Amino acid sequence: MRMQLVPFTRALVDIESITGNEADIGHFLFQQLLHLGYETRRMVVEGERANIYANPSGQASPALVFSTHMDTVPPFIPSAEDEQNVYGRGACDAKGIMAAQIAAAERLKGEGIIAGLLFLVGEERDSLGAKVANLEPNACRFLVNGEPTDNRVAVASKGALRVELTSSGRMAHSAYPELGDSAIDKLVDALTRLRAMELPADPAVGPCTMNIGLIEGGRAPNVVADQARAWLLYRLIGPSEPLRARILEAVGHLVQVEFTLEIPFVRLRTFEGLPTMIAAFTTDIPALSRWGQPLLLGPGSIHVAHTEQEYVSKEQLHQAVTVYCEIARKLLKS
Numbered sequence: 001m002r003m004q005l006v007p008f009t010r011a012l013v014d015i016e017s018i019t020g021n022e023a024d025i026g027h028f029l030f031q032q033l034l035h036l037g038y039e040t041r042r043m044v045v046e047g048e049r050a051n052i053y054a055n056p057s058g059q060a061s062p063a064l065v066f067s068t069h070m071d072t073v074p075p076f077i078p079s080a081e082d083e084q085n086v087y088g089r090g091a092c093d094a095k096g097i098m099a100a101q102i103a104a105a106e107r108l109k110g111e112g113i114i115a116g117l118l119f120l121v122g123e124e125r126d127s128l129g130a131k132v133a134n135l136e137p138n139a140c141r142f143l144v145n146g147e148p149t150d151n152r153v154a155v156a157s158k159g160a161l162r163v164e165l166t167s168s169g170r171m172a173h174s175a176y177p178e179l180g181d182s183a184i185d186k187l188v189d190a191l192t193r194l195r196a197m198e199l200p201a202d203p204a205v206g207p208c209t210m211n212i213g214l215i216e217g218g219r220a221p222n223v224v225a226d227q228a229r230a231w232l233l234y235r236l237i238g239p240s241e242p243l244r245a246r247i248l249e250a251v252g253h254l255v256q257v258e259f260t261l262e263i264p265f266v267r268l269r270t271f272e273g274l275p276t277m278i279a280a281f282t283t284d285i286p287a288l289s290r291w292g293q294p295l296l297l298g299p300g301s302i303h304v305a306h307t308e309q310e311y312v313s314k315e316q317l318h319q320a321v322t323v324y325c326e327i328a329r330k331l332l333k334s
Contacts, residue, residue, distance in 0.1 A: 092300025180224030
């Protein structure tokens with residue numbers, strides 16, 4: 001079976017695989033890679049959710065592995081295309097990348113160069129698939145991870161610190177606010193302080209940033225709120241400990257602070273002759289420490305990922321296959 005890059009990308013996009021629902025795309029990839037002649041297996045992660053690992057049949061564990069994730073953010077958007085682009089949820093993040101990596105592995109296989117394939121669940125939430133894969137023994141020396149970087153090599157990837165703020169109060173009739181204790185007022189005060197906090201910056205990497213992603217609380221407009229909650233996400237450019245301490249110092253007396261997820265900031269290997277970029281987003285790379293030296297690049301722009309008009313250009317898809325092959329050849333000769 002010969003793989004056609006654009007139709008294969010669209011076939012992947014048309015399988016809904018929002019995080020937690022990756023079973024169908026995993027089964028599809030498993031069958032397709034078997035048909036292409038790969039020794040393929042499922043790494044069970046949770047129920048029917050499983051990573052897919054493949055290498056050319058009869059070969060030892062490869063020294064180089066291409067990897068990206070199968071899951072997407074909601075909502076599901078089916079594929080479409082025009083002369084220039086493929087559209088749909090996951091077109092660039094990261095189903096077009098999966099297709100390009102498979103095409104690159106196929107081209108390399110034709111040259112007698114062995115490259116493995118590792119497709120993971122859960123990257124958009126907690127990197128659970130990567131954490132399970134990291135328990136697997138392997139002989140990998142180089143991990144070429146795919147995220148939309150416009151086919152530029154990332155020299156660093158920002159980390160992430162997820163913070164949950166919870167405030168408590170006492171209900172009362174809103175006509176008599178002095179009889180109550182507003183949890184929302186406390187939360188708003190805490191958020192105001194955190195928004196005013198100066199965050200670190202690095203001239204080579206850029207600033208640490210903060211996003212207030214979700215807020216909820218209260219009972220009704222005429223009731224003083226007894227509970228409120230907010231979820232924040234900081235993009236890290238270094239260790240999290242100083243930032244954690246400053247958050248607690250600023251608002252720990254107003255609200256309960258819980259640090260629910262951390263993905264560390266990482267510096268990455270560059271590659272001579274290829275353009276570079278700073279990835280302001282997180283990846284599975286920190287959770288794949290046992291899979292060799294990591295590189296990060298892939299077709300598509302992160303600026304359109306997670307949007308209603310997500311797309312990847314056909315030109316970049318084909319370019320990615322060539323770039324992935326070039327990198328693999330040079331790494332495996334080193």
